[in-house]
Amino acid sequence: MDANAPNAIGNKPGDFETALTSDDRVDLRVWLRLLTCVNLIERTVRNNLREDFDITLPRFDLLAQLDRAPKGLSMGQLSRRLMVSNGNVTGLINRLLSEGLVERSHIRGDRRTQLVSLTAAGKRAFDSITPAHAAWISEAFASLSRDEMTTLYGLLAKLKAGQIKPDERP
Amino acid sequence: MDANAPNAIGNKPGDFETALTSDDRVDLRVWLRLLTCVNLIERTVRNNLREDFDITLPRFDLLAQLDRAPKGLSMGQLSRRLMVSNGNVTGLINRLLSEGLVERSHIRGDRRTQLVSLTAAGKRAFDSITPAHAAWISEAFASLSRDEMTTLYGLLAKLKAGQIKPDERP
DNA sequence: AAAAATTAGTTTATATATAAAATATTTCGT
DNA sequence: ACGAAATATTTTATATATAAACTAATTTTT
Structure with a gap:
């Protein structure tokens, strides 16, 4: 502990030279609200x-x-499309395997790679959930009009494009 | 529900009677894009x-x-403000305690409750991160103009208000 | 005041997620 | 063809998160 460390006011290092105007607070507020919305909807879906x-x-x-x-x-x-780590996919697939919802098959020519696909039970389970899921999402966005949805969709497109994505190989 | 709802084609007889029009896909697309944006930004921040x-x-x-x-x-x-479970907070606080960033103190009159607050080191750590954090968020939203940010903020307000929140006690 | 209910928090079991190291397998450079 | 590099995946250690069960303290009921 410092002997004399009362209030460290004005301790702004010059590292972040981006013009920090008063817009910063706007950015933060939008970000927090965005997070709140997504968390609320995601929680409902979960x-x-x-x-x-x-x-x-x-x-x-x-x-x-x-x-x-x-x-x-x-x-x-799967790892790339879900945007999660390889190890995460390994664990998820293992659990889905033990539930009989997916199956693995080897690929000829490359013994490293395995193809994962839905079993009949998996397909059935997914199809039974889909309509309910769509309805939940529909309900979550019910407070926005069609025009507002279109506007939101466009803004999110710009926002998404602004995130620098390294590489994506399908 | 509006009795004059447009093409209520193929309403499922069972549980989800919400008129499932072709708007459903719009909802899903907006939701997926919203998720993608938040995930990309959050990943950067992490x-x-x-x-x-x-x-x-x-x-x-x-x-x-x-x-x-x-x-x-x-x-x-803390649990309510962070919108996470009690047990989660217990774990987080234990780790922050062992890092010396927070401290606990008992409250007189109620031996169940403990007050958690920042230590000097915790305050210092937080203050050193804040400007960088603000700059990251600023950068994440740089592709939107000020007007667009305002529009987005408004749309998110409506979206948020549309999520039914049980109760919140400050 | 004793029993019942509520409140605050921790513990337990389990799932999800990552980063980094490890293990195979394939491909490439020479 | 041989060793090096790249690729595909799993393993390991750790953090985060929840739900449900549990403990302990405080209030409320009767």
Whole structure:
């Protein structure tokens, strides 16, 4: 502890030279509100998935990816599409395997890669959840008009484009 | 519900009677884009916090709450403000305690409650991170004009208001 | 005041998530 | 063809998060 460390006022190092105007607070407020909205909606979806279908959101997301790719996906492709680490996908797939919702098959020619795809049970489970999921999302956005949704969609496009994405290889 | 709802085609007989029009896809697309934006920005913030300050986002968020409440907060208040479970707060506080960034004190009159507050070191750490954090957020939203930020802020207000929140006690 | 209910918090079991190291396997340079 | 580099995935250690069960203290009821 410092002997004389009362109030360290005005301790602003010159590292962040971005013109920090009063807009900063606007940015922060928008960011916090954005976070709040997403967290509230996501929480609802998680709770509904658990209560109504006894499944978690990450597992549902994984099933959704596989549903879109009938030929199956490799672990790496799943990792990239879900934007999570490889190790995370390993754990998720193991749990879904033990639940019988997905299956693995080897690829000829490359013994490192494995193709993951939905089982019939997995497909059935996913199809049974989808309409409810769509309804929840619909309800979550019910307070915005169609025009407002369009505006929001456009703003989010710009926001997304502004995030520098390193590389994405499908 | 509006009796004159447009094309209520193929209403499912069962549970989800909400008129599922073609708008559903719009909702889903907006939701997915919203999620993507938040995930991209949050990932950047997490990485920057780890690389530049060797701290995690949940710990930073907790410090931020304590910084705003100089008198300290109880575990329950922290749990409510951060919108996470009690047990989660217990773990976070234990780690921050062992890092010397926060401290606990008993309250007279109620031996169940403990007040958590920032230590000098915690306050120092938080103050050193804040400007960088603001700059990251500023940069994340740089692709939107001031007007667009205002519009977005308004739309998010409506969206947030549309989520039914049970109760919130400050 | 004793029993019942509420409140505050921790503990436990489990799931999700990451980073970094480890293990295979394939491909590339020479 | 051989060693080096790259690729695909798993393993390990750790952090975050929840729900449900539990402990302890305070209030409320009767």
